[in-house]
Amino acid sequence: MPMWNIVADENMPLVEELFSTLGSEQGRNNNQIKRLAGRHISRKDLADADILLVRSITSVNRQLLEETSVKFVGSATIGTDHVDTKYLAANDIKFSSAPGCNAQGVAEYVLTSIAYWAELRDRDLSEVTVGIIGAGNVGSRVIKVLERLGIRCLVNDPPLEDSGDARHFVSLDRIQQCDVVTCHVPFTRSGQYATYHLVDEEFLESMPNNSLLINSARGAVLDNKAAYRVKQAGKNIDYILDVWEGEPEVNVELMAKTLIATPHIAGYSQEGKIRGTYQLYQAVNQWLGLENTIPLNTLLPQAPKWHWSGLLSGLYQSLKPYYDIQADDKRMRQVKTDIRNKFDHLRKTYPQRLEFLDTL
Ligand SMILES: NC(=O)c1ccc[n+]([C@@H]2O[C@H](COP(=O)([O-])OP(=O)(O)OC[C@H]3O[C@@H](n4cnc5c(N)ncnc54)[C@H](O)[C@@H]3O)[C@@H](O)[C@H]2O)c1
Numbered sequence: 124m125p126m127w128n129i130v131a132d133e134n135m136p137l138v139e140e141l142f143s144t145l146g147s148e149q150g151r152n153n154n155q156i157k158r159l160a161g162r163h164i165s166r167k168d169l170a171d172a173d174i175l176l177v178r179s180i181t182s183v184n185r186q187l188l189e190e191t192s193v194k195f196v197g198s199a200t201i202g203t204d205h206v207d208t209k210y211l212a213a214n215d216i217k218f219s220s221a222p223g224c225n226a227q228g229v230a231e232y233v234l235t236s237i238a239y240w241a242e243l244r245d246r247d248l249s250e251v252t253v254g255i256i257g258a259g260n261v262g263s264r265v266i267k268v269l270e271r272l273g274i275r276c277l278v279n280d281p282p283l284e285d286s287g288d289a290r291h292f293v294s295l296d297r298i299q300q301c302d303v304v305t306c307h308v309p310f311t312r313s314g315q316y317a318t319y320h321l322v323d324e325e326f327l328e329s330m331p332n333n334s335l336l337i338n339s340a341r342g343a344v345l346d347n348k349a350a351y352r353v354k355q356a357g358k359n360i361d362y363i364l365d366v367w368e369g370e371p372e373v374n375v376e377l378m379a380k381t382l383i384a385t386p387h388i389a390g391y392s393q394e395g396k397i398r399g400t401y402q403l404y405q406a407v408n409q410w411l412g413l414e415n416t417i418p419l420n421t422l423l424p425q426a427p428k429w430h431w432s433g434l435l436s437g438l439y440q441s442l443k444p445y446y447d448i449q450a451d452d453k454r455m456r457q458v459k460t461d462i463r464n465k466f467d468h469l470r471k472t473y474p475q476r477l478e479f480l481d482t483l
């Protein structure tokens with residue numbers, strides 16, 4: 124008899140290595156692990172499941188979990204907008220996500236994006252100001268990387284500011300005036316700090332000419348239709364977009380107007396995915412009162428690291444051997460038709476990418 128019935132997204136690495144013998148130190152047998160495509164996990168699949176491990180494409184809610192035996196849900200992601208946490212709490216289902224797991228990958232994506240834009244548009248990064256919206260795990264890391272290179276950053280994060288965080292924050296109006304704006308907020312539809320369409324037509328119109336907007340948070344943080352309209356009306360602004368409103372749908376007209384377009388892979392470093400699964404392994408162990416017998420460092424690849432030189436000129440060319448963001452853009456643009464159905468495939472077959480910045 125298996126000890127635990129586990130259903131896991133097919134795109135999550137190391138689930139077998141970490142979960143199949145979980146509990147075996149207590150004399151229990153192998154657990155049963157069923158791998159499924161995240162977008163198609165159904166209530167039927169979970170009838171006998173104890174543990175459900177998902178990524179961001181599985182909507183976890185009453186519709187999925189009612190009348191199943193699931194007692195633990197883990198999401199190997201930073202974002203949790205696909206999970207109805209209130210429903211889980213009300214039904215005594217333990218929930219855990221993986222805060223910060225792929226923050227480094229996103230920070231490296233943003234750094235490379237800015238370096239690419241600066242090279243293409245002949246901008247001197249020592250004279251550029253970057254506005255960061257959201258200074259949590261990802262935003263803070265972006266700030267650290269940019270400031271270490273001497274790039275000026277301004278930060279907007281009203282929830283942190285209101286909580287008494289001592290860092291210096293600026294208003295959203297001030298962020299709009301920056302040369303580069305990058306979004307690192309969770310997706311929230313309601314409440315005092317809702318981020319739905321936080322970057323709207325008015326915001327984009329207020330940005331200076333020759334500026335850059337990066338969205339690697341969640342698609343609907345940027346009003347995609349407004350972004351298209353603003354560009355179509357002739358505004359001189361560049362977009363680098365990793366996330367899309369209504370994924371796996373992609374607004375192809377907007378995509379045609381982007382400098383870089385990628386299929387929600389900003390955080391897709393190998394290490395980020397491994398950390399995501401590992402954080403769930405830790406959470407399940409804690410839930411069951413078990414020790415973490417497998418150390419994380421035995422699972423992570425040893426990647427070659429980029430040398431911080433402090434030199435801003437030629438930055439993109441020095442980063443490119445470590446992360447080629449143009450290749451990611453090309454993969455997405457090669458999809459000429461029916462991108463909705465090919466979006467998940469692009470993500471599933473994403474080439475291995477390793478983190479190149481050493482400890483910050
Ligand atoms: N593209 C990707 O591959 C990828 C990878 C990782 C995370 N993400 C997205 O990035 C988001 C941020 O990740 P994180 O780890 O930094 O999350 P986090 O929770 O650590 O930080 C989010 C920050 O945003 C702030 N915030 C909330 N509402 C705000 C508002 N209205 N205006 C300004 N700031 C606001 C919060 O106070 C917090 O400091 C995630 O929720 C996820 O949606 C995307």
Ligand SMILES: O=C(O)[C@H](O)[C@H](O)COP(=O)(O)O
Pocket residue numbers: 134177178179180199200201202203225387390391
């Ligand atoms: O929130 C996150 O952690 C990221 O958006 C994550 O990389 C999304 O990847 P997915 O779970 O869809 O594979």
